[in-house]
Amino acid sequence: MTEETPSKIPAFIREAVAEDLKNGRFNYVRTRLPPEPNGYLHIGHVKAFLIDYFTAQEFGGELYLRFDDTNPSKEETEFVDAIEDDASWLGIKWAKVTFASDYFDLLYDWAVRLVQMGFAYVDDQTQEEMSASRGTLPKGTKWSETESALKPGVDSPYRNRSVEENLDLLERMKNGEFAEGSRVLRAKIDMAHPNILLRDPVMYRIMNAHHHRTGDKWHIYPMYDWSHGQNDSMEGVTHSLCSNEYIIHRPLYEWFLQKLEAFPSRQIEFSRLNLTYAMMSKRKVRKLVEEGIVRGWDDPRLTTLRGLRRRGVTPEAIINFVTSTGETKNDSYVEMAQLEAIIRDDLNKRAARRMAVLRPLKLVIDNYPDDMVEEMDAVNNPEDPSAGTRKVPFSKVVYIEQDDFRETPPPKYFRLFPGNEVRLRYGYLVRCTHVVKDDAGNVTEVHCTYDPATKGGDAPDGRKVKSTIHWVSAAHAMKAEVRLYEQLFTVERPDDGDLDSIINPNSLEALTDCYLEPALKNASLSDRIQFERTGYFCLDLDSTPEKPIFNRTVTLKDSWAKEQKKGQVE
RNA sequence: UGGGGCAUGGUGCAAUGGCAGCACACCAGCCUUUGGAGCUGUGGAUCUUGGUUCGAAUCCAGGUGCCCCAGCCA
Numbered sequence: 001m002t003e004e005t006p007s008k009i010p011a012f013i014r015e016a017v018a019e020d021l022k023n024g025r026f027n028y029v030r031t032r033l034p035p036e037p038n039g040y041l042h043i044g045h046v047k048a049f050l051i052d053y054f055t056a057q058e059f060g061g062e063l064y065l066r067f068d069d070t071n072p073s074k075e076e077t078e079f080v081d082a083i084e085d086d087a088s089w090l091g092i093k094w095a096k097v098t099f100a101s102d103y104f105d106l107l108y109d110w111a112v113r114l115v116q117m118g119f120a121y122v123d124d125q126t127q128e129e130m131s132a133s134r135g136t137l138p139k140g141t142k143w144s145e146t147e148s149a150l151k152p153g154v155d156s157p158y159r160n161r162s163v164e165e166n167l168d169l170l171e172r173m174k175n176g177e178f179a180e181g182s183r184v185l186r187a188k189i190d191m192a193h194p195n196i197l198l199r200d201p202v203m204y205r206i207m208n209a210h211h212h213r214t215g216d217k218w219h220i221y222p223m224y225d226w227s228h229g230q231n232d233s234m235e236g237v238t239h240s241l242c243s244n245e246y247i248i249h250r251p252l253y254e255w256f257l258q259k260l261e262a263f264p265s266r267q268i269e270f271s272r273l274n275l276t277y278a279m280m281s282k283r284k285v286r287k288l289v290e291e292g293i294v295r296g297w298d299d300p301r302l303t304t305l306r307g308l309r310r311r312g313v314t315p316e317a318i319i320n321f322v323t324s325t326g327e328t329k330n331d332s333y334v335e336m337a338q339l340e341a342i343i344r345d346d347l348n349k350r351a352a353r354r355m356a357v358l359r360p361l362k363l364v365i366d367n368y369p370d371d372m373v374e375e376m377d378a379v380n381n382p383e384d385p386s387a388g389t390r391k392v393p394f395s396k397v398v399y400i401e402q403d404d405f406r407e408t409p410p411p412k413y414f415r416l417f418p419g420n421e422v423r424l425r426y427g428y429l430v431r432c433t434h435v436v437k438d439d440a441g442n443v444t445e446v447h448c449t450y451d452p453a454t455k456g457g458d459a460p461d462g463r464k465v466k467s468t469i470h471w472v473s474a475a476h477a478m479k480a481e482v483r484l485y486e487q488l489f490t491v492e493r494p495d496d497g498d499l500d501s502i503i504n505p506n507s508l509e510a511l512t513d514c515y516l517e518p519a520l521k522n523a524s525l526s527d528r529i530q531f532e533r534t535g536y537f538c539l540d541l542d543s544t545p546e547k548p549i550f551n552r553t554v555t556l557k558d559s560w561a562k563e564q565k566k567g568q569v570e
Numbered sequence: 571u572g573g574g575g576c577a578u579g580g581u582g583c584a585a586u587g588g589c590a591g592c593a594c595a596c597c598a599g600c601c602u603u604u605g606g607a608g609c610u611g612u613g614g615a616u617c618u619u620g621g622u623u624c625g626a627a628u629c630c631a632g633g634u635g636c637c638c639c640a641g642c643c644a
Contacts, residue, residue: 011586036644071643127642134640137572152572153640184642194573196640205642224644248574248639271576271637324593326583328576331637335581338594348607355604383607414605423603457603468603533604560605 008054010327016268017059017239025264026238029061033087033094034228034242036068037079037212040297041086041305043339044280047273047322051241053092054323062095064235069101070227072209080212086305090315100222101213103231107222108174110230110260111185111203115166119259120203122169123158123186130156130184134199135191152192153199159188173206176219180206187226189255197252201225229253232265240265243272244329273322274333276492278303284499293503294488298541300551301488301507311485312528312538312553317346333493343554347528347536352380352387355425355470356516356531356550358482360399362474363416365430367449368396373475376456378426390519394427398471399515401533405446407435412563414466416446423468425532429454470532477515480548483540484509520548530556 007014020026031052035045056063065087069075084097114120123130135153161169173183185204193199203226208219229252232240240253247269257264279285285302288294297304300311308318321342325334355378374394381387400416409417416422421431428450436445453460457468488507491497516531523529529537535555543549 011584034644038644068644074643130642131640135572137640181642196573199640202642207642221642223642228644244575245638246644251574269575276581324583328583330576330582332582335594338582341594344606353604353606379603382604412605425603465603467605470604530604530606533606535606556604556606558605563605 007058008323009051009058010270012329013051013055013239013241013268013270013327014058016266017055020238020266021059025266029056029059029239030064030235030237031056031061031239031241032064032066032232032235032237033092034066034068035083036071036074037076037083038071038074039079039282039286040082042280042282042285043275043278043303043305043308043318043322044273046090046305046318047327048241048243049087049090049092050319050322051270051327055239055241061238063093064096064098064237065094066098066100066231066235068224068228069099069212070222070224072207072211072221075212077212082306086309089305089309090318098231098235099213100227100231101211103227103234104214104218104222106234107227107230110262111170111226112167114187114203114256114259115170115185116163117259118163118188120185120187121156121159121161121166122173122183123156123200124183125156125158127181130202133191134196137196153196155191156186156200159191159200170204173204173220174218176208178206180208182206185220187252187256195248195251197225197248198255201252225249225252226256229256229265229267230260230262232267233257233260233262236263237265240267242267242269244269244331245272269329270327271329271331273325274331275303275336275339276333277336277487277489277494279489279494281495284495287499288488293499300483300540301485310541311551312347312536313343314346314350314528317343320346336487340554344536344557347530347553349383350381351528351530351536353378353382353530353532354517354520355392355472356480356482356514356520356534356537357399357401357470357472357477358484358511358514358531358534359402360513360515361402361405361446362444363398363400363405363430363446363448363471365396365398365428365448365450366433370396372396373473374455376426392426392517392519393473393476394424395473395475397474398424398427399474399477400424400446400469400471404467404469405432405443407443410564410567415469416448416467421465423454423457423465424471425468426457427455427471428452428457429459429465470534472515472517474515476518478518478521478548480514480516480520480550482511482514482537482550482552484511484552514550516548516550521545523548528553 033052053063133154135151184202186200189198191199202223204220207221250267253267298306298310321339375391376394377389378392405416416432418432423429430448430450432448434447435443438444486507489502490504491502494502523539525539531537536553537550540549540551
């Protein structure tokens with residue numbers, strides 16, 4: 001009996017790759033991960049990363065990390081480092097790091113070959129002229145409500161220049177003899193092609209920008225279509241996996257490689273990941289950062305990898321999420337609840353349990369000796385016995401959660417109220433006797449009596465209480481700030497909306513008066529902690545020993561909150 | 571009046587001609603020293619019309635709906 005490890009890549013990709021191996025198109029597998037270094041990675045990128053990585057892995061192949069740095073006006077080294085850092089944090093391993101710019105010389109040679117074969121020419125038209133001569137899409141598409149029909153493009157007046165003239169002009173473009181935007185090199189395909197991408201696509205444009213790696217050497221830079229496939233081929237990439245929007249580029253991808261008789265890399269597409277309440281548009285996320293709506297690219301409310309990371313989500317949870325949602329060619333929107341469920345599942349297994357009171361209310365145990373302190377045994381993780389136990393100090397005055405006391409309890413409220421008995425977790429059974437109020441009528445102290453026979457929380461007489469609440473000894477508590485996060489947006493699809501009207505003003509609530517059990521003093525940045533009954537938390541990057549700060553990664557499921565909500569609706 | 575892609579519960583994914591299943595969400599219950607976790611159960615789907623077949627989510631034909639494409643962005 002051999003247990004097969006389940007595949008982490010979708011069947012349609014697995015089968016396509018297997019077929020290429022079987023029929024001899026390739027005898028090895030190499031994939032590539034092609035980020036453009038112009039921003040930080042977000043969770044939408046992870047899916048593509050993982051498909052590339054796992055495809056190589058499953059077929060015993062290798063992965064290259066290749067930065068697509070063909071547009072010097074937008075790209076920066078800062079992002080190269082950040083992307084490498086994020087990808088390795090995820091656990092992705094690559095055989096080597098390359099850059100599209102590593103191939104600029106070879107690519108230029110290939111362009112010259114195409115010109116020599118008569119498949120490319122230099123066009124002197126202005127951008128407007130080129131656009132106008134490309135033809136139009138028919139009425140009904142989003143670009144054209146008024147145009148009545150599809151119109152074929154018309155040939156550029158420069159389309160039939162001689163090979164010699166093209167070669168000369170291309171050389172001079174490369175040498176920086178012409179102004180930016182004055183000329184381009186175009187492939188010579190078909191100006192009437194139904195696929196507009198094949199209407200003589202631009203290969204090179206003139207740019208005098210400074211490139212982060214090649215400096216000022218180049219005055220022409222390749223377009224995506226004249227670079228990506230060629231780089232794949234030059235690197236011996238067998239399978240170039242990308243998102244559905246590139247499907248229409250595939251004929252062009254193949255056209256170039258066929259004309260050049262180059263290594264036949266194969267492009268395969270899949271749908272990109274969409275997540276509700278997540279902003280995937282780089283441009284819009286940048287705006288959030290620039291306008292100060294969030295605190296930076298690593299704001300825990302963002303679904304950038306850095307944000308998720310700072311929030312306390314583990315790489316394993318992210319990988320579980322992406323592989324469990326699966327990959328197809330369907331357009332889809334995964335619910336944020338799905339991500340949260342997987343984060344909870346992951347953290348439930350690994351997080352140490354601790355007690356923390358976020359909104360404190362003083363509870364005084366009147367019959368407990370004034371100066372007595374007891375060390376109570378508390379379980380670190382009921383899901384993991386090997387995590388052991390710890391001691392938690394207990395004394396006469398403790399803090400409990402404001403939510404855990406009601407002077408007049410609503411229906412089905414099991415927590416503390418006058419006359420009711422509850423368990424202080426790992427402590428004692430206590431019964432509420434009376435409250436103390438301030439002048440405004442707010443409860444400032446809850447008074448209880450405890451049953452000394454119930455140390456640890458078990459009643460020898462077998463009596464049950466309906467509720468167990470958490471607490472922190474006032475004399476031993478560690479004070480901290482706790483940041484609670486909610487959805488950043490009020491709508492499911494923030495990429496579609498107008499930014500100003502979709503921001504949730506309550507997405508961050510910073511509680512500065514929280515009391516934590518003393519064991520939390522030893523918390524480190526990599527720790528994952530469950531504050532019992534509240535949620536999963538981790539130390540924030542801004543935290544210092546003098547001023548500890550914790551982030552809420554995700555709440556626990558809260559059936560009482562749900563019950564209350566139901567009561568409001570009905 | 572172009573080209574391309576995609577249609578399975580609310581959401582995401584399976585079922586590769588043979589009992590439509592899983593996860594999340596939802597609802598009900600059990601259990602519980604976390605109103606957590608866990609467990610049990612209910613409801614709910616093959617876009618449509620026709621065809622092939624003993625048998626169709628799957629194959630064929632037509633229709634419908636949604637998405638992508640006119641950057642010297644990637």
